[in-house]
Structure formats: structure tokens, C-alpha cells
Amino acid sequence: MSRPVSKVREAKLELYRKRGKIHAKASSGRFNTLRWAMVWFTQIIFYGTCWLNWESDGLSRQAVLFDIAHEKFYLFGLVLWPQDALLLAYLLIIAATALFLATALAGRVFCGFACPQTIYTMIFSWVEAQVEGDHLARLKLDQSPWTARKLLLRTTKHGLWFVIAAWTAITFVGYFTPVRDVLAALPGWQVGPWEGFWLIFYCAFTYAMAGLAREAVCQHMCPYSRFQGVMFDQTTSTVSYDAGRGEPRNRRQQAGKTGDCIDCNICVEVCPTGIDIRDGLQYQCINCGLCVDACDQVMTRIGAPTGLIRFASERELAGRPQPQGWRERPRVAVYAGLLVIFAVFGTLTASQRSLLLVNVQRDRGALLRETAEGRIENAYTLNLMNLAEAPRDFAVEVQGIPGLEIVGPREFAAESGSIRPVQLTVSAPADSGLRGIQPIEFRIVARQDPASGQVEKSSFILP
DSSP states (O other): OOOOHHHHHHHHHHHHHHHOSOOOOOOOSHHHHHHHHHHHHHHHHHHHHTTOEEEETTEEEESEEEETTTTEEEETTEEEOGGGHHHHHHHHHHHHHHHHHHHHHHSSHHHHHTOHHHHHHHHHHHHHHHHHOSHHHHHHHHHSOOOHHHHHHHHHHHHHHHHHHHHHHHHHHTTTTTHHHHHHHTTTTOOOHHHHHHHHHHHHHHIIIIIIITHHIIIIIOTHHHHGGGGOOTTOOEEEEOHHHHOSOOTTOOTTTSOSOOOOOHHHHTOTTOOOGGGOOOTTOOOOOHHHHHHHHHHHHHTOOSOSEEEEOHHHHTTOOOOOSGGGOHHHHHHHHHHHHHHHHHHHHHHTOOSEEEEEEEOSSOSOEEOTTSEEEEEEEEEEEEOSSSOEEEEEEEESSTTOEEESOOEEEEOTTOEEEEEEEEEEETTSSOOEEEEEEEEEEETTEEEEEEEEEEEEEEO
């Protein structure tokens, strides 16, 4: 007879308390392959991108660099400044909305396949398996007394973990300080205090989270696991156990009397967070699909159909059809709509981004002055910010009143990434027939890029 579910759960929790760390059994299958493909994809980008160079105006620089000291963000040929913070806001909103959409469709699929905690836990667990052996060998090693062999294995494992964590920290800091400069400064520890702090902190953080904490992060520390439930509904596909087909469980599988589940517990053994998916949806489940791979292999061996554990929604498990139209899935429609809206606004903002910012301030100390020639003058200060990667020359024009002109120089040079304050005097004829405050416009054009221009509105005071 099968044991009550509550007794099974209670026994497993007690077992977990006794053994301490979860040693998940290695598995293979389509979801495990996809997870490792994500590991390679993300880590090639992370570890490799900081080594790419970019040629700009005859100079070579790191292709992707958060240059906080000079308030620049280099992204290949694009250079972003603090004034472009709106683009960062759009990017964060788009990423969050995409995460919500993925969760509404397939549960914690991000956690199982792309979360950095998952990625680095997989890497550290693989190293552990190569050094100490499979899950049974590791469990036996945990329970054995300290010997020379155990000390050697543990030292080797933790040494490799430290190397990976240290290189991860160097790579991380290399996105804020050129990675070649960081490596050159390491032998004599000539790094600055900022770089030194983050090298130590990020190395220790990676080592602790991926090597020591592991599933505890997903179970107890990750805030996303706590509020993900508000994004689920009856149509969300998550890793689920088909109780209608699997129950009652029996290892002997008597035809017509028992379900397809033979209670082999392999779904529990391969789970990286140590849960039993047969107990229903749980916040600790990261939707990695490893239990699906393991169960499908068992079903194949016993000649039963696969899919006893699969990605399925509550409606599907209840035998009801999965809705297709967006009207039946308002949550998904809202997330998808928001994603499209913010993506469009972000694209428009990026496409209309100007490499020149202008701020016009009229001199309020003297509203106006009259010259001996009978003209009225107003004084202005123009702050020209050149966001381009090269020095540029700017020509200033003014319009809005008949006979309006600039007194003195009209062309000014500005260095890359600099703010050039320009003092301007604008003159208008006193007999223009206009009185009081009149609107005018300043047009600023870069000589190196005549097609682009910036127009700023201001006012001119007449008697």
C-alpha cells in the first residue's frame, strides 16, 4: 500500500534535515540539454564580451564598458551618458515585463534556465561531480570521517570553485574598469579601492551563493519565488504531476488497479531544490524540467506513455481545453501589450536621441539694454553639451523677430563629452513694431553633421 502523502513529505523533510545538503542525481534529456545550452550561451557572452575591442575615430577601446569615472556607457558604437537614463529605465521595464510574461505563460521558466543563480550552481555542481563522483559518492563522502583522501578531494573542489569565482569577479569588475587594466594591476594588487572591494566581494558572493547556499537561495532567499504566485492562473503551464494518471502509486504496477507512477522517487532525486513534484505546485520549484526528463525515461523503460510529469496547466490537468484567444487569457494579453508598448517607446526614444543637448538661459540681471544705434539687446547663456565621441564645432543662429541677429561670434567648439557655456548677445531693431516679451528660437547645428540640428525656444524682451 502507498503511504499517505503527508507522511511521505514529513519523512523527506526529516531526511533533508539529517543529510544537510541536497546531492541531486545527474540526469539527461531535452530539458537538461537546453539548460546546458543556456549555460554556454550566457557565459560565452559574459566572459567573452569584455575582451572585445571597438575602433572609434582611430582609437581602440573596450567594446562594452560602464565607465563610471567618466560618466559614460560604451556599447559597441553607442555611447550613453547620464542624460540617457530614460533608455535604461525603458530597458529595465522591458526586461521586467518580459519576465512577467514568461512567468504567466510557463511559470518560473526563467529561474530554471536563465537565472544567474541557476547557471552558476550548475557549473559548481558539475565541478563537484567531476571531483567527488556521482550523487551517491558525494553523499557517502559527506557522511564519512575526515581522511587524507577526503581532505584532498574537498581541497581540490573548493580550490576550483575559488578559481571560477575569482575569474567571475575579475570579469564583472572588467565591465567597469577595462579588464586588461584590472589583470595588469592584480600581480602587485595595484587595483584601486573600488575595484579591490568588488573583486573580493563578488568573488566571495559567487563562491557562497553557487557553492555553499545553492538551493537555499531558491527556497528561502529569492524574493521572486515569493510573489510569483500572483502571476499564475489556471492557464499557466508549469512542471506538473498528472495525479489522475499516476495515482494510486505502486511499484508492481498491477494492470487496471494502479496508476502509471511506480513510486521510484527518481523525480525527487534529480530535483535541484529537493522537492517532490507529486505533492503539487510549490514555490520552491524552479521549472527546470529535470524531473520531466527523468520520469520520461522511466516511463519508456516500463512501456508506459511519457508525460506523467510534464509542463501542463491546471485546466489541462483537469481535462479542460487550454484557451487559445487573448480574451480568455487577459493576464497574458496585458503583459504582452505592455511589452510591445514599452518596446516601441524605447525604440522611438533611442532613434530620436540627439548627440547635442542645449540649455538656454536669458540674463535676468538686465532685462534689456538700448545701444547708441537704436537697437535693443538681450544677453543669454547657452550651455552646449557635446555627447559625441569627438570634438565638434557648432554654429548658432537665432530667429523669431525681423532683423534679429547675434552680436559677435556665432561658432563655438566643444570637446567630446564636455559642456561649453557660451555667452551670447542678441540684438533686434527698436522700430520693429513689436513690444513686450516676444518668442524667439535658437538653432544650433554641428558643422560635422549639418543634417542634425537642435532648436531651443526662449524669449526676447522689447520696450
